[in-house]
Amino acid sequence: MGVAAVVPAAGSGLRLGAGMPKALVRVAGVAMVARAVDGLLASGVVDDVVVVAPPEHLDAMAEVTTAGRVVPGGPDRVASVALGLAEVRDANVVLVHDAARCLCPASVVASVVAAVRAGHGAVVPAIPVADTVRRVDADGHVVDLVDRTGLLAVQTPQGFDAEVLRRAHAAAGELRATDDAGLVEAIGGEVVTVPGDPRAFKITSALDLAMAEALVRTELE
Ligand code: CTP
Ligand code: MG
Numbered sequence: 001m002g003v004a005a006v007v008p009a010a011g012s013g014l015r016l017g018a019g020m021p022k023a024l025v026r027v028a029g030v031a032m033v034a035r036a037v038d039g040l041l042a043s044g045v046v047d048d049v050v051v052v053a054p055p056e057h058l059d060a061m062a063e064v065t066t067a068g069r070v071v072p073g074g075p076d077r078v079a080s081v082a083l084g085l086a087e088v089r090d091a092n093v094v095l096v097h098d099a100a101r102c103l104c105p106a107s108v109v110a111s112v113v114a115a116v117r118a119g120h121g122a123v124v125p126a127i128p129v130a131d132t133v134r135r136v137d138a139d140g141h142v143v144d145l146v147d148r149t150g151l152l153a154v155q156t157p158q159g160f161d162a163e164v165l166r167r168a169h170a171a172a173g174e175l176r177a178t179d180d181a182g183l184v185e186a187i188g189g190e191v192v193t194v195p196g197d198p199r200a201f202k203i204t205s206a207l208d209l210a211m212a213e214a215l216v217r218t219e220l221e
Contacts, residue, residue, distance in 0.1 A: 010073025125196030
């Protein structure tokens with residue numbers, strides 16, 4: 001029984017504004033979805049990858065990746081992951097990894113899988129929050145200063161015991177969590193963290209894309 005990865009790549013990338021699905025946008029010449037899939041496979045611990053693509057871009061997505069399967073996604077991330085998960089068979093560990101976090105190092109993938117194998121039902125990579133964080137009211141007035149101690153920013157790939165993730169998605173209903181660990185928490189499951197990596201940042205805006213390009217070029221030098 002192996003490790004399968006679901007790669008949600010069905011978003012439209014509105015905030016990046018490239019005029020095409022974000023996962024197809026190239027970072028230093030290679031589409032984000034291809035980089036994300038190759039990064040998972042380069043870890044050596046992932047046996048099977050399912051990419052979840054915008055329904056109208058299935059062929060384009062299949063052309064650029066080496067993933068085993070490309071399946072159509074849904075209207076939001078939770079729906080897309082559920083559709084990918086439905087295609088996973090014969091795996092007792094499932095990773096969910098955003099195509100938009102396409103520069104995640106293989107070492108993070110390996111440590112997430114190792115933690116699931118060690119018996120944790122849900123594992124997320126996370127890094128300390130660098131900024132000072134404040135809660136504000138609707139008018140933008142500061143309500144309180146959030147103590148940064150104990151605050152971590154959560155990344156992907158997130159790793160799960162396959163049954164835990166299936167139960168969490170089956171129970172999700174209308175709950176629209178921004179990640180899969182959130183769905184596990186909602187059914188009372190325990191989520192543990194392993195050290196993430198700044199390079200696993202999510203490409204959301206044009207600035208993020210520029211940073212990703214710079215990072216790839218630096219690593220090639
Ligand atoms: N995603 C998905 N299906 C959706 C929406 C998002 O598979 N219906 C995926 C995206 O492709 C991305 C990941 O979830 O890899 C994280 O989402 P986000 O960064 O918000 O990407 P987009 O939704 O594409 O971007 P935006 O919100 O700017 O439109
Ligand atoms: Mg989005």
